[in-house]
Amino acid sequence: MSRNGPLALAYHTLFVSFMLAPILVVCIMAFTPEGYLSFPTDRWSLRWFYAIAQYPEFISAFWRSIWLGALSSAIAVAVSVPAALAIARYRFPGREAMTALFMSPLMIPHVVLGIAFLRFFTQIGIGGTFVGLVLAHIVIVLPFALRLTLASAIGLDRAIEHAAVSLGASEWIVLKRITLPLVLPGLASGWALAFINSFDEVTMTVFIAAPGTETLPVRMFLYIQDNIDPLVTSVSACVIAITVVALVVLDRAYGLERLLVGRGATHGR
Amino acid sequence: MRATPYLMSLPALVLFAGVVIVPLAMTMLLSFHDWGQYKGIEPVFILKNWQEVLGDSYFHEMFWRTFRIAFFVTLLAAVFGAPEAYILNKMKSPWRGIFLLVILGPLLISVVARTLGWALLFGGNSGLANKALMNMGLISAPLPFMFTETGVIVALAHVLMPYMVLAVWASLQRLDPQIENAAVALGAGPFTVVRRIVLPQVMPGILSGAVIVFALAASAFATPSIIGGRRLKVASTLAYDEFLNTLNWPLGAAVAVLLLFALVAIVWGANRLVERRYAQVFG
Numbered sequence: 001m002s003r004n005g006p007l008a009l010a011y012h013t014l015f016v017s018f019m020l021a022p023i024l025v026v027c028i029m030a031f032t033p034e035g036y037l038s039f040p041t042d043r044w045s046l047r048w049f050y051a052i053a054q055y056p057e058f059i060s061a062f063w064r065s066i067w068l069g070a071l072s073s074a075i076a077v078a079v080s081v082p083a084a085l086a087i088a089r090y091r092f093p094g095r096e097a098m099t100a101l102f103m104s105p106l107m108i109p110h111v112v113l114g115i116a117f118l119r120f121f122t123q124i125g126i127g128g129t130f131v132g133l134v135l136a137h138i139v140i141v142l143p144f145a146l147r148l149t150l151a152s153a154i155g156l157d158r159a160i161e162h163a164a165v166s167l168g169a170s171e172w173i174v175l176k177r178i179t180l181p182l183v184l185p186g187l188a189s190g191w192a193l194a195f196i197n198s199f200d201e202v203t204m205t206v207f208i209a210a211p212g213t214e215t216l217p218v219r220m221f222l223y224i225q226d227n228i229d230p231l232v233t234s235v236s237a238c239v240i241a242i243t244v245v246a247l248v249v250l251d252r253a254y255g256l257e258r259l260l261v262g263r264g265a266t267h268g269r
Numbered sequence: 270m271r272a273t274p275y276l277m278s279l280p281a282l283v284l285f286a287g288v289v290i291v292p293l294a295m296t297m298l299l300s301f302h303d304w305g306q307y308k309g310i311e312p313v314f315i316l317k318n319w320q321e322v323l324g325d326s327y328f329h330e331m332f333w334r335t336f337r338i339a340f341f342v343t344l345l346a347a348v349f350g351a352p353e354a355y356i357l358n359k360m361k362s363p364w365r366g367i368f369l370l371v372i373l374g375p376l377l378i379s380v381v382a383r384t385l386g387w388a389l390l391f392g393g394n395s396g397l398a399n400k401a402l403m404n405m406g407l408i409s410a411p412l413p414f415m416f417t418e419t420g421v422i423v424a425l426a427h428v429l430m431p432y433m434v435l436a437v438w439a440s441l442q443r444l445d446p447q448i449e450n451a452a453v454a455l456g457a458g459p460f461t462v463v464r465r466i467v468l469p470q471v472m473p474g475i476l477s478g479a480v481i482v483f484a485l486a487a488s489a490f491a492t493p494s495i496i497g498g499r500r501l502k503v504a505s506t507l508a509y510d511e512f513l514n515t516l517n518w519p520l521g522a523a524v525a526v527l528l529l530f531a532l533v534a535i536v537w538g539a540n541r542l543v544e545r546r547y548a549q550v551f552g
Contacts, residue, residue, distance in 0.1 A: 005459070008356045012368075015353045019372055022386025022427060025397065029389055037389065039397075083281040086274035098278060101285055109488030109532060111505035112296070112525045113289075115512060119299055119522070120292035139288050142281070200379045203490040203505070207512065220381045224495055228388055236382035243378045251370055260373055260435055 023240060030237035032230050048234035058235055061219040065199050068130070068215060072137035073194035076145040077187055079138070084146055085179070088153035106143045113140065114207030121208060128210025136208055140201060141194035148193060148259070152186025189254040196246060300523035310518055318523035328524070332531070335503040338422055338493070339486035345426040346482045350433030351475050355467065357434070358441045369438075376431040384492045387424035391415045391496070416498040424496045425486050432485065433478040440474025441467075473547045480539045484532050504528045 004012070032038050033045035052058055086092075087099055105113065113136070121132040156179070164174045180187075202217035209218045216239065223232050250256060275282075300318055303311040322328045357368055375383060390398040391414035399411040414420035444467070452462050490505040497503065502510070504524055511521030 004356055004359050008359075011352065012356050015349065016368065016371060018427065019375060019430065022383055022390055022424075023375060023378065024386075025389050026382060026386045037392070079281045079284060082277035086277035090274035092271070092274045095274070098282070101289075102281060104285075104289065107484070107533075107536070108293075109484075109505065109525075109528060111488055111490055111508055112293075112529045115508060115522060115525045116292035116296040117288075118512065119295050119518065120288070123295065135284075135288050138284065142284075146281075196377050200377065202379070202381055206490070206509070217379050217381050220379075220385075221491055221495070224381065224385060224388070228385065228392075232385065233389070236379070236385050239379050239382050244374070247370070247374050247377055251366075256370055256373060257366075260376070 026233055027237045027240060029230065030234040032233075034230070037228065037230055037233070048230040049238070051231055052235055052238070055231065057214070057219060058216070061214050061216040064130075064213065065216040068133055068137055069195040069198035072134050072198050073141055073145065073191045075134070076138045076142040076194050077149065077191045080142060080146040080149045080190065081180075081183065081187065084149040084153045084183075087150060088156075102146050103143045105140045110140070110201070110203035111207075114204040117204065118207045128208065128213055130213055132208055133205065133213060133215070136204060137198045137201065140204060141198050144193045144197055145190040148186045148190030149183060152183040155186075156182050185254070189250070189259060192246070192250055192254075193259055196243070200243075296522050297526055299519055300526050302519040304517050304519045318520045321520065322523045322527055331502050331507055332504060332527075334418070334501075335487055335505075335528075336531075338418060338425065338503065339483050341422045342425045342429060342486040343479050343483045345422065346430050346433040347475055347479055349426075350430050350478070351437045351471070354434045354437035354441060355463070355471075358438065372434055373431045375427075376435075380428060380491045381495075383428055384424055384495045387420070387427065387492075388415065388495055391420050391424075415496065416501060418497075418501065420496045421493050421501065421503075424492050425489055428489070428492055429482045429485055432481045433475075436478030436481065437471055437474045440471045440477075444470055473543060476539070476543045476547075480536055480543075483539075484536055487532055487535075488528060 029037060029039060030048055031044040031046070032040045033043045033047060083098075083102065087095060117132065117136045118127070121127040121129075121136075126132045126135075160182070161174050161178050164178050169177070200217060201215075202221050205215050206218050206221060209215060214222070216235075220232055220235060220239075247256065250259060299310075301314050301316070303313050303315050303317060305311070353372070357365060357372070360368065390396055396411075396414065398414060399408070402408045403411070412419065414423065449462055449466055452466050457465070488505055489503075490509065493501070493503045494506045494509070497506065505528070508521045508524045508528070511517045511524065515521075
């Protein structure tokens with residue numbers, strides 16, 4: 001295969017600048033010393049990062065997002081593991097339809113899901129509650145959890161399990177000592193991907209979050225709708241920083257390419 | 270045991286039946302209910318909302334805008350994302366891994382934060398985006414980006430670009446580099462190699478990327494809401510307005526259900542087309 005020519009590299013540079021520009025501009029403008037939006041030229045200041053502490057709604061929304069992401073991802077993984085093992089090991093009527101159903105939150109517009117959840121939760125009396133948020137988030141992150149647990153369940157060498165059974169291990173012991181430890185890496189990365197998606201979700205959540213149960217992206221979105229100022233810029237810079245750290249850790253631990261492209265698409269990494 | 274796989278999937282099935290299927294069915298039903306300023310939602314079965322959504326020119330214009338934006342976003346993503354995936358694929362380690370992380374990474378960064386970045390770049394006639402374009406000599410006068418369709422298209426193309434790069438990248442991985450080498454050995458120039466060898470083989474990747482980008486662009490919410498402002502309405506922001514400002518839930522439900530059906534039809538049709546056209550590639 002030929003190498004990239006100078007023209008290709010120039011194009012690549014422009015493309016990467018385009019991808020990074022809006023992210024960098026947020027991070028740079030967050031350091032402005034002025035009271036309005038501006039590019040810090042000679043002086044950099046942390047005043048807008050300190051200012052976040054004066055706005056408890058951002059802080060509480062942040063912690064709510066963390067708990068919501070951790071809890072809903074954990075439940076989504078817990079529910080996915082048996083389903084993934086069933087899909088990976090059995091051929092049964094309705095297998096394809098069931099898989100499509102579990103993957104459907106990826107295809108249904110989040111606006112439609114938000115509306116459906118809003119109507120449903122209001123009807124059954126949990127509208128605007130944290131319980132409602134958790135239920136909704138389990139559903140939208142389950143496809144991510146299932147995809148990665150399914151990949152590791154399919155890749156599992158069943159000979160090891162057969163060996164354990166032939167050595168006298170009971171079904172429970174096989175599950176606890178062989179199967180679960182073997183799918184653990186897929187499980188952990190499935191949880192991480194689910195967590196990030198829950199943490200970033202805004203379109204669906206904006207419909208079902210009430211003033212006391214807003215998540216961080218929802219709070220940021222509603223704030224931006226009113227006005228754009230350096231405060232929301234510094235909050236966004238913090239969110240970007242946290243995500244980048246998580247990204248690098250995930251890439252080192254599992255490989256971002258594998259995480260996003262999914263199983264089978266890439267060979268020999 | 271024949272029931273075993275069903276029992277294992279039971280928790281997930283119960284969850285999806287209760288929290289996905291029932292609410293979606295309720296939303297469809299809701300779109301047939303009546304609503305009045307003072308009486309609220311009336312659980313009757315009428316076609317009023319559907320007649321309004323399908324007959325009123327305001328809704329026609331709004332849906333036409335939604336799909337026009339989605340079309341141009343898809344076009345931009347395909348035209349600019351596919352070559353980048355090709356260039357990326359030719360890079361050597363470690364640059365390949367680093368730039369893959371740089372380009373795919375934004376996918377996991379909050380949409381609100383990324384859109385805020387575009388709002389800052391666009392901001393006013395003296396925005397940074399206009400300064401950069403004028404310095405490069407691409408435009409002579411500042412373009413209005415904020416609160417325009419152009420702005421929404423550019424910002425959405427940025428938000429959804431990683432999906433296109435990812436789809437093309439995945440199909441490039443299945444390519445046998447020996448075919449390219451054979452073409453070069455037989456005297457083909459780099460342009461001919463791309464046009465005659467690479468492009469036909471990655472076309473399914475580009476098309477499947479296009480389907481994803483189109484569906485996500487047509488149902489995008491945060492970006493059109495922040496960049497488009499209150500007046501430039503698309504289907505999802507209109508549904509949001511009906512639900513949380515006007516409180517006409519049945520009408521909002523009709524808009525949302527129509528968006529869902531239109532997208533399902535488009536995605537299904539496109540997938541059928543791709544599968545028939547490229548049956549030999551997939552097979």
